[in-house]
Amino acid sequence: MAVAPSPARQTGGERLRVTGLVQGVGFRPTVWRLAREEGLAGSVRNTGEGVVVELWGPEAARERFRRRLLAEAPPLARIDGVAAEALEAGEAPADFRIEASGRGPTTTGVVPDAPVCADCLSELFDPGNRRYRYACLNCTHCGPRYTITEAIPYDRANTALAGFPLCPACRGEYEDPADRRFHAQPTACPRCGPTLIFREAGAEPAPGDAVAAALEALIAGQIVAIKGIGGYHLAVDARNPDAVARLRGRKDRGGKPFAVMVANTASLAPWVVPGEAARHLSDPSRPVVLLPKGSRAETVLPGIAPDLDEIGVLLPYAPVHHLLFHEAAGRPTGTGWLDEPQGLVLVMTSANPGGEPLVTGNAEVAERLADIADAFLEHDRPILVGCDDSVLRARGEGSGVYLRRSRGRVPAAVPLPEAGPSVLALGGWLKTAPCL
Ligand SMILES: [Zn+2]
Ligand SMILES: [Zn+2]
CATH class of the missing domain: 3.30.70.100 (Alpha-Beta Plaits)
Known part of the structure; x- marks a missing residue:
């Protein structure tokens, strides 16, 4: 048959x-x-x-x-x-x-924090978009993850956004499988999400545009604590030697180098030699990349990395960074160094008093940075896990080695070619990376 x-x-x-x-x-x-x-x-x-x-x-x-x-x-x-x-x-x-999630024990991991994606960036600078200039925008393809997660499973109730109920518009996006924000747990908008504020140390939040006020403070040589993804940075105008020296003194930093943030790779020359290594700047972890000093490093950026032949550089990764650099680029001419091709260059150093752990909570920041920061640019989305910037040194053949594997890389596991014996390894004294 x-x-x-x-x-x-x-x-x-x-x-x-x-x-x-x-x-x-x-x-x-x-x-x-x-x-x-x-x-x-x-x-x-x-x-x-x-x-x-x-x-x-x-x-x-x-x-x-x-x-x-x-x-x-x-x-x-x-x-x-x-x-x-x-x-x-x-x-x-x-x-x-x-279908709805199955129950049972969870073994799937939380992903590392990611820099703001291209789609969110276009919304950030689109005056017609409801998230125009909104510092806490994100979607399923970008934004904080590890640093805002309290527990598994990864649901909004277990994240730093638990205290921000979705507005109807955000709820609609969250429930639409065709939307980029379908089940985006940290999604938010100006109506329902965290708010960005600027305040002078010890003062109430200033009225008006927080980003513009922060830029004014930086231009005036002040030390501004900026809340980002996994912690705060202390920022100063990198071309203002007095501001840099003051930050060094207040942070009890000695002669240790500072990392600097620039708008994009076009802003690097001539004070660093970008070369092949500069492509690591765009790695999804947006690490601090150590780049060789260029001919004008000491003239343009005095006191940033004394006695070293490299400078640590990183690109904006949180929306608030992009807002600051955009604000600087949009200034009318006549503001001195902002007119130079490199535009704004910011020292961005972890906001912890010398030798102490990272500072993450707004109240804690106000207290612990009271003698260091002149002003604060911060949102009220809690940071649940502190996470410093990753630091990478380029090697030949386009590869790089992480000197500090942190934001953007943790908690992703490093797959090994084969399993060895069980080993418990513990890191250094203040910044520990335990792994089993
Ligand atoms: Zn996005
Ligand atoms: Zn909303």
Whole structure:
């Protein structure tokens, strides 16, 4: 008897178990979109181990789906493994759905903090957008993660945004699988989210635009504590030797080098030699990259890294940094150094008094930085886990080595080629990185 082609083979089902950093990164909406584009039915849901996808449809479409899932995974996702198994023949569902999370123990990781993405940046500077100049905007592809997470599972109630109920507009985006903010736990807007303020030390928040006021203070040579992602920076105008010296004295910094932040890589010459190493500046961890000093380093940036032949440089990564540099770039001519090609150059050093741990809480900051900062530019989104800037030194062949693997890199694991014996390793005295 001739065997007819089995319909189950033609339109069979399979289950994919995806492991890695696949939760809280927009993974399920990506699966949902790809399945719909390939005409597949089924479902996707978070589980304790990762994400489970059930697919129904022609083998060719499922094959394309598997390929595209690896190629088009969202930017913050990291797929460690995909295990496929056939589903028993049965009734295929009518469409593709995102299902509620499964219960059970959670082993999936929290992803590291990410710099503001290109889509959010365009919203930040679009006067017609409801998040125009909003310092705490983010989406599933960017923003804080590790530093705002209190517990697993990664749901809004377990993050620093727990105290900020979503407004109807944000709620609509949060619940729409086609939206970039579908289940973006830290999403916020000026109506429902944290607020950016500027205040002089010991004073109430100043009225008016916080970013413009902070820039004025910096131009006047003041030390401004700026709240970012995993902590505060102490910022001063890097070209003002008096301000730099005052920061050094107040922070009890001795002759240790400061890192500087610039708007973009075009602002680097001629005081550093960007070279190949400058591409590390755009690494997703936006690290401080050590770059060789250029011919004018000592003239343009005196006292930043005395007696060293390198300067630590980093690019803006939090929306508030972009707002500051944008504000500086938008100044009318006649403001002296802001007219120079390099524009604004800021010393950005971790806001901890010499030798003490990072400062993260607003109240704690007011107390511990009372004798250091002249003013504060800060939002009221709590930092739940302090996280310093990562520091990277470039090596030949375009690779780099992390001297400090921190913001943007932790808590992601470093995969090893093979498992060795169990070892408990503990880091230094003040900044400890325990790992098992
Ligand atoms: Zn974004
Ligand atoms: Zn809102």
